[in-house]
Amino acid sequence: MSQLSLKQISHAYGTRHIIDGLSLHLDKGDIGCLLGPSGCGKTTVLRCIAGFESITGGGIILNGQTVATAGQLVPPQQRKIGMVFQDYALFPHLTVAGNVAFGLHGMGKAEQQQRVTEMLSVVGLANLAQSYPHQLSGGQQQRVALARALAPQPAILLLDEPFSNLDVELRKKLSEEIRTILKSQQMTAILVTHDQSEAFAMADQIGIMQHGRIEQWDTPYNLYHRPANRFVADFIGEGVFLPGQVIRHDLLEIELGEIRGTMPETCCLGCTADVLIRPDDILHDDASPVKAKVINKAFRGAEFLYTLELESGDQVLSLVPSHHNHAVGEWIGIRLEIDHVIAFQR
Numbered sequence: 001m002s003q004l005s006l007k008q009i010s011h012a013y014g015t016r017h018i019i020d021g022l023s024l025h026l027d028k029g030d031i032g033c034l035l036g037p038s039g040c041g042k043t044t045v046l047r048c049i050a051g052f053e054s055i056t057g058g059g060i061i062l063n064g065q066t067v068a069t070a071g072q073l074v075p076p077q078q079r080k081i082g083m084v085f086q087d088y089a090l091f092p093h094l095t096v097a098g099n100v101a102f103g104l105h106g107m108g109k110a111e112q113q114q115r116v117t118e119m120l121s122v123v124g125l126a127n128l129a130q131s132y133p134h135q136l137s138g139g140q141q142q143r144v145a146l147a148r149a150l151a152p153q154p155a156i157l158l159l160d161e162p163f164s165n166l167d168v169e170l171r172k173k174l175s176e177e178i179r180t181i182l183k184s185q186q187m188t189a190i191l192v193t194h195d196q197s198e199a200f201a202m203a204d205q206i207g208i209m210q211h212g213r214i215e216q217w218d219t220p221y222n223l224y225h226r227p228a229n230r231f232v233a234d235f236i237g238e239g240v241f242l243p244g245q246v247i248r249h250d251l252l253e254i255e256l257g258e259i260r261g262t263m264p265e266t267c268c269l270g271c272t273a274d275v276l277i278r279p280d281d282i283l284h285d286d287a288s289p290v291k292a293k294v295i296n297k298a299f300r301g302a303e304f305l306y307t308l309e310l311e312s313g314d315q316v317l318s319l320v321p322s323h324h325n326h327a328v329g330e331w332i333g334i335r336l337e338i339d340h341v342i343a344f345q346r
């Protein structure tokens with residue numbers, strides 16, 4: 001069942017067009033994410049959904065109700081929206097329980113207390129109900145903020161860079177935990193971030209934004225393996241583009257060998273295409289006749305990410321199990337093992 005639809009929405013600050021005919025759709029219980037470079041308009045989209053900004057074109061439909069069109073705006077407090085921000089925004093003078101109860105006015109005392117207990121148990125903080133925010137860690141404070149936002153059972157939850165004040169390890173853990181909590185509540189949510197691993201850990205659908213538009217709205221898997229254009233291919237994951245000759249409509253040749261797969265229509269026979277090579281497409285293989293020189297290496301625990309120079313001078317990346325510890329300057333054997341072609345016209 002559809003919970004949120006943005007239909008060709010536009011927004012301008014004065015004469016500056018920030019959002020330009022942007023559409024997306026979420027069903028109930030879906031977690032969406034807007035991911036893109038700084039300034040592309042992610043927060044502005046969130047503010048339009050919340051009702052803090054009006055739109056200059058298109059429409060926003062939330063839970064079956066049109067909440068915004070050009071010139072018409074349902075005020076934020078009538079939209080049943082929950083929000084979680086990066087700075088937690090907890091009330092320092094209220095206990096954890098008091099913070100969670102804050103949005104529950106209009107409810108009987110006993111019912112309110114029951115809801116607070118239930119939400120604190122959902123976020124795993126039942127034992128901290130009487131603590132104050134300053135007595136909690138950053139991750140715990142963010143879970144209180146989440147419980148507070150979920151308590152009034154909003155139609156949708158908006159999360160604006162919710163983990164950016166936390167260290168990398170905690171971010172990863174908390175994004176997985178919060179996804180589990182949202183799914184357990186069947187809560188529809190939109191997350192804004194510029195951290196790809198956060199987006200991948202949390203979202204069912206991700207919109208890659210550039211200049212106020214969504215370049216591709218898709219699952220994390222498809223964004224990585226089937227990027228719709230060069231911008232998305234560049235933005236998502238790691239990799240390099242190598243020149244390739246289009247030999248047939250289903251065959252390309254690059255320096256490292258032939259690649260089979262369906263070519264995009266824009267790549268004509270005989271043309272040179274730019275072929276995306278991910279680090280997991282290049283395997284280290286001592287027996288391979290193809291050699292490459294180690295230019296750089298980054299230790300990642302289980303793996304090294306090697307930057308390798310081919311004979312032509314072009315560079316590729318390769319993820320290699322970290323017990324293969326080669327020195328910079330060394331030539332190592334590599335083999336191309338690529339599942340499908342991602343190529344764009346030059």
Ligand SMILES: Nc1ncnc2c1ncn2[C@@H]1O[C@H](COP(=O)(O)OP(=O)(O)OP(=O)(O)O)[C@@H](O)[C@H]1O
Nearest residue numbers: 013018036037038039040041042043044045193194
């Ligand atoms: N209140 C405002 N008045 C004028 N321009 C604004 C206002 N808020 C944002 N902008 C501009 O709108 C553009 C989009 O801003 P927005 O905050 O939506 O981007 P973002 O993708 O969320 O960026 P970031 O990742 O850096 O938070 C930016 O160029 C910004 O300078």
